[in-house]
Amino acid sequence: MLRGKNIVVGVAGGIAVYKVVDIVSRLKKQGANVYVIMTHAAANFVTPLTFREISGHPVVVDMWTESTNWNVEHIALANLADLFLLAPATANIIGKIANGIADDMLSTTIMATKASVILAPAMNTNMYLNPIVQGNISKLTQLGYHFIEPGCGSLACGTEGIGRLPEPEVIIAKVMEIFKGKNDLVGKKILITAGGTQEAIDPVRYIGNRSSGKMGYALAKVAAARGAEVIVVSGPTHLLPPSGVIVNYVESASQMRDAVLAHYADSDIVIKAAAVADYRPQIKSTDKIKKNSTTLNLVLEKTPDILFELGQLKKHQILVGFAAETQQLLDHAQEKLTRKNLDMIVANDITMPGAGFNVDTNIVKLLYRDGHMEELPKMSKEQLAGIILDKIRA
Ligand code: C5P
Numbered sequence: 001m002l003r004g005k006n007i008v009v010g011v012a013g014g015i016a017v018y019k020v021v022d023i024v025s026r027l028k029k030q031g032a033n034v035y036v037i038m039t040h041a042a043a044n045f046v047t048p049l050t051f052r053e054i055s056g057h058p059v060v061v062d063m064w065t066e067s068t069n070w071n072v073e074h075i076a077l078a079n080l081a082d083l084f085l086l087a088p089a090t091a092n093i094i095g096k097i098a099n100g101i102a103d104d105m106l107s108t109t110i111m112a113t114k115a116s117v118i119l120a121p122a123m124n125t126n127m128y129l130n131p132i133v134q135g136n137i138s139k140l141t142q143l144g145y146h147f148i149e150p151g152c153g154s155l156a157c158g159t160e161g162i163g164r165l166p167e168p169e170v171i172i173a174k175v176m177e178i179f180k181g182k183n184d185l186v187g188k189k190i191l192i193t194a195g196g197t198q199e200a201i202d203p204v205r206y207i208g209n210r211s212s213g214k215m216g217y218a219l220a221k222v223a224a225a226r227g228a229e230v231i232v233v234s235g236p237t238h239l240l241p242p243s244g245v246i247v248n249y250v251e252s253a254s255q256m257r258d259a260v261l262a263h264y265a266d267s268d269i270v271i272k273a274a275a276v277a278d279y280r281p282q283i284k285s286t287d288k289i290k291k292n293s294t295t296l297n298l299v300l301e302k303t304p305d306i307l308f309e310l311g312q313l314k315k316h317q318i319l320v321g322f323a324a325e326t327q328q329l330l331d332h333a334q335e336k337l338t339r340k341n342l343d344m345i346v347a348n349d350i351t352m353p354g355a356g357f358n359v360d361t362n363i364v365k366l367l368y369r370d371g372h373m374e375e376l377p378k379m380s381k382e383q384l385a386g387i388i389l390d391k392i393r394a
Pocket of ligand 1: 306
């Protein structure tokens with residue numbers, strides 16, 4: 001499965017470095033081309049020579065020593081990598097990546113790569129649990145870096161707790177998972193809407209909603225990681241666009257409609273995770289409305305129901321909608337599934353803690369065209385994205 005894959009293994013300076021020699025050897029046995037970059041600290045634990053012999057390639061430590069036989073500049077390795085494995089990932093290298101510091105070969109190459117990066121943290125328990133380290137991990141997780149949780153047990157520093165580098169089998173399994181997950185949506189074009197729309201009242205104010213865009217962006221990220229060509233039509237959001245995804249920013253429901261229709265005909269799968277305004281001000285004031293009177297009446301008119309329109313125009317596309325409800329969840333979701341001519345609807349009761357808007361988790365039920373329904377437990381939006389895509393593929 002790893003035959004011909006280029007894996008760059010970044011080795012940072014922790015006592016667990018010796019275990020990574022075995023990991024490099026196993027990756028090679030699976031057919032991967034393995035290139036090792038070490039930090040200077042790592043080279044104090046195990047010599048670069050050991051990794052060179054095991055990987056069969058020169059090992060890079062220093063940015064400034066000239067290479068004799070191979071182009072080892074950071075961009076070359078960053079571009080070459082199909083996958084980056086960082087083991088052991090020390091608190092220091094995690095902190096550098098999370099904060100945009102690139103001051104040695106390893107951190108610079110990671111900053112320059114577009115490949116998936118897996119980090120296997122290993123360090124003293126207190127260091128691992130330090131809120132700064134945890135904050136950096138969660139920031140990187142949100143940005144799409146993959147983490148393997150450290151194991152528990154006795155640590156080199158003489159204490160017991162979380163912080164051990166996971167066994168080589170666990171790390172190799174994660175590498176396999178990333179490659180396996182990568183390919184099943186190759187050749188598919190997926191159109192995803194995300195975030196909430198804003199309907200202008202005047203040049204300053206708008207009617208909006210609490211949607212953060214997190215669910216749509218998680219879907220986009222996972223779909224792209226699985227090889228799909230992904231186009232996101234996004235309402236205004238503070239989220240960073242997932243890498244490898246085209247984002248088309250819009251503000252209003254009517255702009256979202258135009259953008260979605262422009263991509264609809266050649267999309268294979270359409271997932272409408274956006275919270276589209278149902279009503280907009282009938283008249284948008286060209287000047288800022290002054291507060292001259294005690295009340296202000298706004299007349300609202302219906303926005304186009306984009307998903308309904310897509311349902312009418314549907315040919316080969318798989319159409320997935322979302323239903324965020326505060327009451328009679330299943331009845332409303334079922335009604336939308338039928339009326340909008342959908343293949344699946346993701347129903348979430350937004351009154352439940354850990355579900356719905358602006359949180360990283362969701363609790364949903366999946367309803368299908370053939371009438372069956374699946375109830376899922378609370379999980380991260382990224383995990384849910386994976387399941388939704390699995391169900392669409394099934
Ligand atoms: O009918 P309701 O707005 O609750 O349906 C929700 C689903 O329909 C979501 O998938 C949402 O993205 C989509 N929708 C739409 N156009 C609208 C309103 C909702 O595409 N005007």
